[in-house]
Amino acid sequence: MDSSFFDSGLWSSRFIVLLPLALGWMLDQLLGDPVRLPHPIVWFGKVISHGEHRLNKGSHRIIKGAVMAVTLVATVFCFTWLLRRTICQIPSYGTVLVMGLDVIIIFFCLAGTTLIREVRQVFLALDRSLEEGRTQVARIVGRDTHELSAQEVRTAALETLAENLSDGVIAPLFWYMLGGVPGMLAYKMVNTLDSMIGYKTERYKDFGCWAAHIDDVANYLPARLTAMLMVLAAGRPLLMHFVWKNGRNHASPNSGYPEAALAGILNCRFGGPHYYFGQLFDKPYIGEYDRLLTTDDMKKAVRVNRTAEIWMVLLVAAFLVIKSIW
Numbered sequence: 001m002d003s004s005f006f007d008s009g010l011w012s013s014r015f016i017v018l019l020p021l022a023l024g025w026m027l028d029q030l031l032g033d034p035v036r037l038p039h040p041i042v043w044f045g046k047v048i049s050h051g052e053h054r055l056n057k058g059s060h061r062i063i064k065g066a067v068m069a070v071t072l073v074a075t076v077f078c079f080t081w082l083l084r085r086t087i088c089q090i091p092s093y094g095t096v097l098v099m100g101l102d103v104i105i106i107f108f109c110l111a112g113t114t115l116i117r118e119v120r121q122v123f124l125a126l127d128r129s130l131e132e133g134r135t136q137v138a139r140i141v142g143r144d145t146h147e148l149s150a151q152e153v154r155t156a157a158l159e160t161l162a163e164n165l166s167d168g169v170i171a172p173l174f175w176y177m178l179g180g181v182p183g184m185l186a187y188k189m190v191n192t193l194d195s196m197i198g199y200k201t202e203r204y205k206d207f208g209c210w211a212a213h214i215d216d217v218a219n220y221l222p223a224r225l226t227a228m229l230m231v232l233a234a235g236r237p238l239l240m241h242f243v244w245k246n247g248r249n250h251a252s253p254n255s256g257y258p259e260a261a262l263a264g265i266l267n268c269r270f271g272g273p274h275y276y277f278g279q280l281f282d283k284p285y286i287g288e289y290d291r292l293l294t295t296d297d298m299k300k301a302v303r304v305n306r307t308a309e310i311w312m313v314l315l316v317a318a319f320l321v322i323k324s325i326w
Helices: 010-031 040-055 061-088 094-109 112-128 130-137 150-197 209-233 237-246 256-266 295-325
Strands: 270-276 279-286
Touching: 010 094, 010 112, 010 295, 040 061, 040 094, 040 150, 061 094, 061 150, 061 209, 094 150, 112 130, 112 150, 112 295, 130 150, 150 209, 150 256, 150 270, 150 295, 209 237, 209 256, 209 295, 237 256, 256 270, 256 279, 256 295
Parallel strands: none
Antiparallel strands: 270 279
């Protein structure tokens, strides 16, 4: 490395690459998802819904679903990349404007604060009544909730907390680390596609199968990284043996790993049969100790999530600094 590197002030300039990440993450910590601002994920949902209603009929549904999924993901990546490149060409202010755009996109793509807020609200609502708890948990889970018991409501909320730490925080940061904001936003399209059409129901099993498989690939490493960060954040690294054993007890090749990590940390049991769109899915159990979950368990899970998220931000920051230096 050039000996003039530190003397020339280049060292401090390298850390500018961290500004969008730091500011975007801080905005999420302070604000969560903005209710009154237009959200790109909402736009993604509208586009997917429109395409599904137009294409998910007749024959060749697998091909139609594959074309739609690949086209939407590629379009988001390419559009974001071209937009940043175009803005960069603006004289004098291009770099600053691109950094501002990156901050906004990172802010919109992270869901850690909103996730924790929603899970807390489930437990608070359940303290008031079972019906309120069912209504609140329906905001964050895809399963049918109108017949869930109080224990099942708490379990659903904590399962979602673990799974969406991966989908809503660790995976977006992982793809930001590898592909910048175009990669991060493209991942959010992948995840939105899976959450809307990636089900094995009669309606979606053909049309949404490619969306589900793409999501499986995109989340393969982030899900396992999430589980590792969770057990380390809890100070329980030896739980990784439990995670590798139980993480496979899930219909998804990825979701079971963060759920297994939290089940091991809380010494509880997740999984089991659930209804989705009126159809029963008999999922295997993750963990063996079927004990009653409490608000203290939720608070412990939130602490683990927060710590794992901070460690992931630091990991991405270190990667970006090293990449900018070398």
